[in-house]
Amino acid sequence: MEGNGKTRYMQIGEVAQRTGLTQRTIRYYEERGLLRPPTRMEGGFRLYSEEDVQRLEQIKQLTQLLGFSLNEIRQILDAAEVKSQLRADWDKIDPSERRKRLLHAIEASESQIRLIDHKIEQLGQLRARWAERLERYRALLLELDQVESAAT
Amino acid sequence: MEGNGKTRYMQIGEVAQRTGLTQRTIRYYEERGLLRPPTRMEGGFRLYSEEDVQRLEQIKQLTQLLGFSLNEIRQILDAAEVKSQLRADWDKIDPSERRKRLLHAIEASESQIRLIDHKIEQLGQLRARWAERLERYRALLLELDQVESAAT
DNA sequence: TCAAACTTTGACGTTAACGGTAAATTCGGT
DNA sequence: ACCGAATTTACCGTTAACGTCAAAGTTTGA
Known part of the structure; x- marks a missing residue:
C-alpha cells in the first residue's frame, strides 16, 4: 500500500497552489502534528503525496467550520x-x-x-x-x- | 421601556458570578463593542441590567459554538x-x-x-x-x- | 556549469482573546 | 470619618495561528 509505483510526488509550492493554503501554513500544520512529516528529496525538499493533499483539504474544511x-x-x-x-x-x-x-x-x-x-x-x-x-x-x-x- | 422602575442594577462582580465569565472578559467584550457600555455610578462603577446579562449569555453561547x-x-x-x-x-x-x-x-x-x-x-x-x-x-x-x- | 526559480530553517511580527497584577478610587457600613 | 471589600484604568504577559523576511542551500533546464 505504500510502495505504489503510481504515486506522484509534489513539492510544497504545488501543494500550496492546489489547496489554497500558504507554504507557511502547510509547514505549520506539520509542526503541530496535523500533517505527517512528508518524505524528502536528497537535498531536503519536502515531497507530498495525493494523500497528503487530501488530508490538508480535510483540515481546511474543519478550520472553516470553526x-x-x-x-x-x-x-x-x-x-x-x-x-x-x-x-x-x-x-x-x-x-x-x-x-x-x-x-x-x-x-x-x-x-x-x-x-x-x-x-x-x-x-x-x-x-x-x-x-x-x-x-x-x-x-x-x-x-x-x-x-x-x-x-x- | 427604558425608565422602568423595576430594573435591578448589578455591579460587575455579580454579573461575573451569574454568567460565569470573568470581570476581565466582560470589560473586554465592552471594549470590543460586543456589549453596550453600561451606565455608571457617580464614582464610575459599572451598573448592569438584566438585559446585559442576557446579552452576555448569548455571547457566551456563541463563543462556545465556535x-x-x-x-x-x-x-x-x-x-x-x-x-x-x-x-x-x-x-x-x-x-x-x-x-x-x-x-x-x-x-x-x-x-x-x-x-x-x-x-x-x-x-x-x-x-x-x-x-x-x-x-x-x-x-x-x-x-x-x-x-x-x-x-x- | 551557471543562473533562475524554488525551498529550507530561523527568527521576529501580528492579531485575537483574554489572564494577571498594580496603583488608585469608590462604595457601603459603622 | 474611617475601614475593608469591590472596582477602575493601565499595562504587561500568553497562546494560537499564522505572516513576513532574510540568508543559505537545492533543483532544473539551457
Missing part, C-alpha cells in the same frame, strides 16, 4: 439589534420609512439564517462521514463475533 | 486514523486484540458523533430564534401593506 470570531459574533448580535432599531422611533416615522426598516431587518435575518444553515450543512456532512465509519466498524465487529461463536 | 481549535481538529483526524491503525497489522494479531481495537475505534467514532450532534443542536436553536424573528418581521410587513392598500 467560524465565529468575536467580530462575527458582534455582527450577529448587531443584526439582532435591528430589532430595537426598528422599534426605536417607530411611532414618529412615516410608513414608507417603516417599510424600509422592516425590509432591512428581514434581509439581515435571512442572511444570518443562510449562514447558520451553511454551517449546519457542513456539520451534517462531517457527521455522515463519521456515521459511515461507525457502521463499518460495527459490521466488522459483528463478523468477528460470528466467526468466534462459530468456532466454539 | 469550537474546533487546531488541537481539536488534530484529535478528530487522529481519531479518524484509528482506521489505518486498525488495518495496520490486522493480519498478524489475534482475534481478541482485533476486538479490542475495534471497540476502541467504535468508542472514538461515537464520541465524535456526539460532539458534532451537540454543535448541530446548538446551531439549530440559534436558527430557530432567527426564524422566529423573521416571521415577526414578515407579519409586520404584511400588516403595513394591508393598511396602506386599504388607504388608497
Whole structure:
C-alpha cells in the first residue's frame, strides 16, 4: 500500500497552489502534528503525496467550520439589534420609512439564517462521514463475533 | 421601556458570578463593542441590567459554538486514523486484540458523533430564534401593506 | 556549469482573546 | 470619618495561528 509505483510526488509550492493554503501554513500544520512529516528529496525538499493533499483539504474544511470570531459574533448580535432599531422611533416615522426598516431587518435575518444553515450543512456532512465509519466498524465487529461463536 | 422602575442594577462582580465569565472578559467584550457600555455610578462603577446579562449569555453561547481549535481538529483526524491503525497489522494479531481495537475505534467514532450532534443542536436553536424573528418581521410587513392598500 | 526559480530553517511580527497584577478610587457600613 | 471589600484604568504577559523576511542551500533546464 505504500510502495505504489503510481504515486506522484509534489513539492510544497504545488501543494500550496492546489489547496489554497500558504507554504507557511502547510509547514505549520506539520509542526503541530496535523500533517505527517512528508518524505524528502536528497537535498531536503519536502515531497507530498495525493494523500497528503487530501488530508490538508480535510483540515481546511474543519478550520472553516470553526467560524465565529468575536467580530462575527458582534455582527450577529448587531443584526439582532435591528430589532430595537426598528422599534426605536417607530411611532414618529412615516410608513414608507417603516417599510424600509422592516425590509432591512428581514434581509439581515435571512442572511444570518443562510449562514447558520451553511454551517449546519457542513456539520451534517462531517457527521455522515463519521456515521459511515461507525457502521463499518460495527459490521466488522459483528463478523468477528460470528466467526468466534462459530468456532466454539 | 427604558425608565422602568423595576430594573435591578448589578455591579460587575455579580454579573461575573451569574454568567460565569470573568470581570476581565466582560470589560473586554465592552471594549470590543460586543456589549453596550453600561451606565455608571457617580464614582464610575459599572451598573448592569438584566438585559446585559442576557446579552452576555448569548455571547457566551456563541463563543462556545465556535469550537474546533487546531488541537481539536488534530484529535478528530487522529481519531479518524484509528482506521489505518486498525488495518495496520490486522493480519498478524489475534482475534481478541482485533476486538479490542475495534471497540476502541467504535468508542472514538461515537464520541465524535456526539460532539458534532451537540454543535448541530446548538446551531439549530440559534436558527430557530432567527426564524422566529423573521416571521415577526414578515407579519409586520404584511400588516403595513394591508393598511396602506386599504388607504388608497 | 551557471543562473533562475524554488525551498529550507530561523527568527521576529501580528492579531485575537483574554489572564494577571498594580496603583488608585469608590462604595457601603459603622 | 474611617475601614475593608469591590472596582477602575493601565499595562504587561500568553497562546494560537499564522505572516513576513532574510540568508543559505537545492533543483532544473539551457
